[in-house]
Amino acid sequence: MNPPPLYSDPPSPGPTGAAAAAAHSSVSQQPQPQLHTPSKTTTTTANLNDPADGRNMLAGGYSSKKRVTERYEIVGFISSGTYGRVYKARGRDGQVGEFAIKKFKPDKEGEVQYTGISQSAIREMALCTELSHPNVVHTVEIILENKCIFIVFEYAEHDLLQIIHHHTQSARYAIPARTIKSILYQLLHGLLYLHRNWVIHRDLKPANIMVTSAGEVKIGDLGLARLFYKPLHSLFTGDKVVVTIWYRAPELLLGSRHYTPAVDLWAVGCIFAELLWLRPIFKGEEAKMDNKKSVPFQRNQMQKIVEVMGMPTKERWPLLTSMPEHQHLQSLGAGNPRVLRPQGLENWYNACLQANKYPADKPGATPGADGFALLSGLLEYDPQKRLTAEQALQHDYFTKQADPPSENCFEGSRTEYPHRRVSQEDHDLRTSSISGAKRTGVAADDSLMRPSKRLKEG
Amino acid sequence: MAANYWASSQRLHWTFTKPGLAETRRQMEENEKALHKQYPLPEQRLISIFLMHQVNKLAKRMNYKQQIIATAQVYIRRFYTKVEIRRTNPFLVVTTAFYLACKTEESPQHIRVILAEGRNNWGAEIIPDQSKMGECEFTLISELNSQLIVHHPYRTLYELQQTFSLPNDEFSTAWHIINDHYLTDLPLLYPPHVIAVTAVFLAVVIRPAQNALLPHQHQHHAGNLAGALQSLTSPQSAAAIATQAGVHGPTAGAGASGSAGAAAQGRIVKVVNWLAESRIDMEAVVDATQELISLYEVWDQFNEKACKDAVLRFVQARGLDK
Numbered sequence: 001m002n003p004p005p006l007y008s009d010p011p012s013p014g015p016t017g018a019a020a021a022a023a024h025s026s027v028s029q030q031p032q033p034q035l036h037t038p039s040k041t042t043t044t045t046a047n048l049n050d051p052a053d054g055r056n057m058l059a060g061g062y063s064s065k066k067r068v069t070e071r072y073e074i075v076g077f078i079s080s081g082t083y084g085r086v087y088k089a090r091g092r093d094g095q096v097g098e099f100a101i102k103k104f105k106p107d108k109e110g111e112v113q114y115t116g117i118s119q120s121a122i123r124e125m126a127l128c129t130e131l132s133h134p135n136v137v138h139t140v141e142i143i144l145e146n147k148c149i150f151i152v153f154e155y156a157e158h159d160l161l162q163i164i165h166h167h168t169q170s171a172r173y174a175i176p177a178r179t180i181k182s183i184l185y186q187l188l189h190g191l192l193y194l195h196r197n198w199v200i201h202r203d204l205k206p207a208n209i210m211v212t213s214a215g216e217v218k219i220g221d222l223g224l225a226r227l228f229y230k231p232l233h234s235l236f237t238g239d240k241v242v243v244t245i246w247y248r249a250p251e252l253l254l255g256s257r258h259y260t261p262a263v264d265l266w267a268v269g270c271i272f273a274e275l276l277w278l279r280p281i282f283k284g285e286e287a288k289m290d291n292k293k294s295v296p297f298q299r300n301q302m303q304k305i306v307e308v309m310g311m312p313t314k315e316r317w318p319l320l321t322s323m324p325e326h327q328h329l330q331s332l333g334a335g336n337p338r339v340l341r342p343q344g345l346e347n348w349y350n351a352c353l354q355a356n357k358y359p360a361d362k363p364g365a366t367p368g369a370d371g372f373a374l375l376s377g378l379l380e381y382d383p384q385k386r387l388t389a390e391q392a393l394q395h396d397y398f399t400k401q402a403d404p405p406s407e408n409c410f411e412g413s414r415t416e417y418p419h420r421r422v423s424q425e426d427h428d429l430r431t432s433s434i435s436g437a438k439r440t441g442v443a444a445d446d447s448l449m450r451p452s453k454r455l456k457e458g
Numbered sequence: 459m460a461a462n463y464w465a466s467s468q469r470l471h472w473t474f475t476k477p478g479l480a481e482t483r484r485q486m487e488e489n490e491k492a493l494h495k496q497y498p499l500p501e502q503r504l505i506s507i508f509l510m511h512q513v514n515k516l517a518k519r520m521n522y523k524q525q526i527i528a529t530a531q532v533y534i535r536r537f538y539t540k541v542e543i544r545r546t547n548p549f550l551v552v553t554t555a556f557y558l559a560c561k562t563e564e565s566p567q568h569i570r571v572i573l574a575e576g577r578n579n580w581g582a583e584i585i586p587d588q589s590k591m592g593e594c595e596f597t598l599i600s601e602l603n604s605q606l607i608v609h610h611p612y613r614t615l616y617e618l619q620q621t622f623s624l625p626n627d628e629f630s631t632a633w634h635i636i637n638d639h640y641l642t643d644l645p646l647l648y649p650p651h652v653i654a655v656t657a658v659f660l661a662v663v664i665r666p667a668q669n670a671l672l673p674h675q676h677q678h679h680a681g682n683l684a685g686a687l688q689s690l691t692s693p694q695s696a697a698a699i700a701t702q703a704g705v706h707g708p709t710a711g712a713g714a715s716g717s718a719g720a721a722a723q724g725r726i727v728k729v730v731n732w733l734a735e736s737r738i739d740m741e742a743v744v745d746a747t748q749e750l751i752s753l754y755e756v757w758d759q760f761n762e763k764a765c766k767d768a769v770l771r772f773v774q775a776r777g778l779d780k
Contacts, residue, residue, distance in 0.1 A: 062596045114592025116569035117599070122561045125599070126606040129467055142604040144596045197462060226564060229613070233565060 012081075012203050012224065013241035064145035071095055071143075072152070076422035083120060083223060084148075088155065088422045098155035099140060103148055114147055120223045121149055127199060127222045135190030137210055137220040156210030156218055158417050160271065164206055166417050168278045174356035177367050178403060179413050180275045183209075184374075185398055185405035186217035187268060192389035194219070195261040198229040202242040204267035206274060215408030234258055240295045243267060245286040250305060250312065251383050253298050255324035262383035265392065269378030276367065277352045281308065297328045303339055306332060309379065310342040317382035345376055363402060370397035463649060467605035472536055474646050482539055493544045497772035500765055503642070503756050505543070508765035509534055510641045512552045515579055516572075522556075523565065524637065529608045530559035531640040533598065539646070540601045547778040548769055549580045554594040562606045584770075584779050611636045614654035621732070622658065622725055632661035635750065642753050648742050655738050656746040662722070662729050 072089040075098075079086045084105040091097055104121045128139035128151060140152040160183070167175050187209060194201055203224040210218040224242055228235060235242075236257040243252060249266035251259055273281035284301030306312075311329065314320050333339040343351075349372045358366040374397040380386040387395070398405055406412075463469055474482070483502070487494055499505055510531050517527045533555040553576035560567045569588055576585040585591075599606070615636060619629050635657040639645065644653060733740070773779050 062593045062600070064600065113589035114596065115588065116557070116592045117561075117595055119561050119566045122558070122606065125604045126562055129603070129605045130465075130607050132465070144600045144604075147596075227607075 012205075012221075012244045013239070062144075064143060066141070066143050066145070068101065068143050068145055068150050072099060072101060074101075076424050078420065078422060083118075088420070089152075095140075100153045100155050102151045102153065104151075105148060117149065123226055124151065124221075124223045125149065127225055127227075131194075131197070131199070131222070133190055133193040134216065135186050135218055136193060137218045153220070154212075154218075156220070157213045157420055158211040159220075159420075160206035160209040160211065160275070162420065163211065163417055164274060164278055166415070170418075171415055174278070174358060175275050176413050176415075177358060177365055177371075178406065178411070179409050179415075180272070180367065181398070181403075182215070182406045182409035182411065183211070183217050183275065184268070184272055185393070186407070186409065187219065187271070188389050188393050190217070190219040191264055191268065192393060194225070195264070195389050198227050199225050200228050200235075200261050201225045201264050201267075202239075203244060204264050204271065205244045205247045206271060209271070211409060215406075215410035217409060228261070241289075245284060245298065245301050246270060246280045246282055248298070248301065249383065250302070250381055251323065253302050253305075254320075254326055254328075255295070255297075256383075257324070260383055261388070262386045265378050265386050265389065266383075268389075268392070269375055272371075272375055272378060273348075273352075276349075276356065276358075276371075278356070281348070297325050299328065299332070302328070303332055303336055306342060307336075307338040308343050308348050309345055309381070311339070312381040317385075319382070319384075345379060346372060349375060367397070370395070370400060373397065463609050463651070466607065466609060467603070468607070468609050469649065471603065471605060472646065473649070474539075476647060479539070479643060479646060486539075486542055490542045490544065493542065493772075497544050497768070497775070499543070499768050500761075501756075503753070504760055504765060505769075506535070506643075507641045507753075507757060507760050508762060508769070509538075509548060509552060511762065512549065512579075513556060516552060516556050516575055519578070520575065522560070523563070524633075525610060525612060526556070526559045526563045526565060528610050528612075528637070528640055529563055530556040532608045532645050533559060533602060533606075535640075535643070535646060537598060537601050541597075543769075544772045544776070545778075547584070547586075547773050549576065549584050549773070550586065550591065550594050550779075551598070552576075553585060554591050554598055557591065558595055558598060558606070562608075584773070586779060609650045611639070611650040611654035611657065614651040615657065618654060618658045622662070622728055624658070624661070624725070628658075628661045628725075631664070632657040635660055638753060639746070639750065641757075642749050644746055644749050647749075648739075648746055652739060652742045653746060655733070655736075656743045656750075659729055659733065659743065660747065660750070662725050 071092055072095065073092055075088040075090055077085060078088050078100065084103045087101045087103065089099045089101050091099065104118070125142055129142065132138070137156065138154040140154060143150040143152065163175065167173065191201070191204075199222075201219065201222065201224070203221060204219070208219070208221040210220045212218065224239070226235070226239075234257045236255075236259075243249065243263060247267040247270045249259070249263040252263055270281055282301065282304040284298065284304040287296040287298055287300065289296060306329075311332070312320055320326055353360070353366060360366055360368075374387075374392065374395045377387040377395065378392065500508075513527055513530050513534070517530075530552070534551060537551065537555070553572060557567065557569060557572040560572070569591060573585065573588055573591055576591075612633070615629070615632055618624070618632075624632070632654075636653060639653050639657070733743070
């Protein structure tokens with residue numbers, strides 16, 4: 001029933017460099033393994049008196065103590081990416097409710113050998129077991145079974161990309177100002193929690209921000225997230241490319257080696273703008289990596305930013321000239337008049353509010369001047385001056401106005417958002433057919449439903 | 459959580475009481491009577507020293523950071539509270555724990571690199587192939603309940619270095635004491651900041667020039683620590699303790715003349731006062747000190763070859779290297 005989306009998110013950055021070396025990301029998009037795997041596993045009944053029983057770690061092989069299909073009934077398929085696939089599931093015996101199960105597939109289809117778990121999966125497992133906050137997607141459990149890793153999350157009926165789409169496609173009116181305020185407020189609370197715990201998310205974008213039917217906003221997909229407390233190596237060394245291109249902060253585009261949680265706040269600024277405008281504010285085209293060694297300068301993306309924001313200057317951003325790629329800025333205006341005559345964020349903002357008919361005279365019905373002040377504090381070139389999550393939460397936009405942010409982003413909204421689409425074509429998922437069947441994946445317009453699409457670079 | 463020890467899986471799921479840990483081990487032995495009888499091993503503390511040494515060996519050639527080594531050591535120690543060692547190939551477990559720790563500490567290495575290093579150390583006949591190592595990784599993560607983030611005392615040590623303006627030699631002594639504590643059960647018993655405080659206290663009080671805790675000096679260290687322990691437990695004033703430390707620490711006494719000695723004594727006073735005012739669990743500090751003393755004592759009986767032979771015996775006899 002969903003019309004084709006106007007746009008889909010560009011892919012999240014894939015693993016590169018050292019991370020890729022460990023991840024050996026030889027991932028093919030084509031064949032998809034089945035969730036259910038052959039039931040020929042060694043569940044040995046332990047014989048306590050016989051030292052040679054099957055409990056030997058190696059002689060008996062790894063056998064999971066928990067089985068996904070015993071604990072969950074798969075309802076259908078939600079989305080896929082390079083990491084694997086996400087399924088919707090219902091709990092069995094004792095497990096009540098709905099769940100989203102993320103399955104990390106083995107590197108090669110029908111892989112019979114263990115090859116080592118990717119850095120990305122390790123990060124997500126390690127962080128998911130520690131994190132606990134109402135605005136971060138809750139991890140129910142992690143199951144390792146038959147060479148696959150299954151992370152079981154609480155289920156969220158919506159995500160921001162899907163909500164934005166609904167307004168462009170079906171509703172054809174702007175997202176109410178109160179809804180946006182509540183979304184940002186909850187998002188920033190989740191982010192504050194992550195940053196206080198030394199976690200940078202590094203892939204914030206609408207598709208990765210979940211919304212439950214109760215209107216709770218939850219940050220999802222920690223596959224690129226990492227700890228930044230006293231790193232043993234610079235963050236750049238680990239992952240050459242982070243954050244999906246449209247949401248990537250200028251210091252990342254300019255090749256910063258030692259970036260900070262501020263990269264997440266730039267992304268929040270981009271998401272705020274997108275909620276207002278219903279389209280990405282900086283929708284650049286990604287320059288693909290031609291080889292794994294060098295990271296190209298993202299010229300088009302930088303242009304898109306400058307077209308609105310104007311050229312960054314040393315006065316506003318003192319460390320600008322120490323950015324490795326800053327010399328590219330000089331040639332940015334060549335053949336691009338809009339770079340030379342930028343619109344200015346304030347003009348962009350006012351034009352956007354007008355175009356989407358936010359009533360200027362009704363307080364609470366428009367994000368207003370406070371909204372602009374917050375947006376410009378988030379889309380601040382200098383990462384050291386950019387608002388932190390804590391500062392953003394104390395901003396007038398949230399504290400001053402007569403209507404404080406709601407804990408339920410749907411409060412007062414009459415918009416009915418469609419439920420997450422769950423593909424029922426995967427009938428054989430619920431059977432115990434063996435893995436390895438060719439599957440071409442889902443229809444081309446499923447991008448709307450992808451909470452975390454991560455394609456391979458190039 | 460990741461930065462908050464109090465909400466971490468380490469505190470909530472991987473910290474034992476001493477009787478609790480002993481009971482866990484006793485039960486495991488109870489369940490595995492036949493194996494224990496058939497394949498006797500040197501006492502648990504010696505095997506523990508042996509295993510942790512193996513991690514160091516693996517890491518040494520490639521100059522890995524201490525924090526990776528420490529994380530791997532904690533994984534191994536946690537793992538063997540749940541799995542009977544005689545059902546595993548400890549050399550493979552050590553190699554795999556190290557491979558996993560490289561990833562969680564954000565210094566990933568390709569599985570083949572670590573595998574080659576393992577084979578270099580213990581031979582291809584002991585370390586099976588990549589697939590076995592990948593499988594072992596599953597077992598390891600599963601037994602660790604996917605709780606892979608480990609809090610170490612080094613972070614607190616850096617903070618205390620600032621607080622007390624620790625000179626390099628004392629910092630280094632404290633650092634080595636922390637490294638040594640991974641050879642004991644202490645990482646399963648106390649929060650990392652207690653270990654860091656203990657290490658700093660001992661480093662300041664024993665303050666001998668021999669900051670490297672070399673194997674042949676263990677007995678010596680045990681003596682020094684015992685002296686330190688006495689000053690820690692006696693209810694005297696900070697100044698008296700400082701003087702006492704000068705008596706107990708042989709080299710500290712020698713170096714106590716001149717301004718360097720005065721500064722050192724000043725630091726002792728500062729540390730002792732700080733300890734008194736802080737809400738640090740002093741019983742834990744005392745107990746940690748005792749554990750370290752007993753480590754240095756038992757270390758003298760450590761015979762690497764005897765441990766290795768005993769381990770190899772069950773690995774080979776039971777085909778765990780296949």
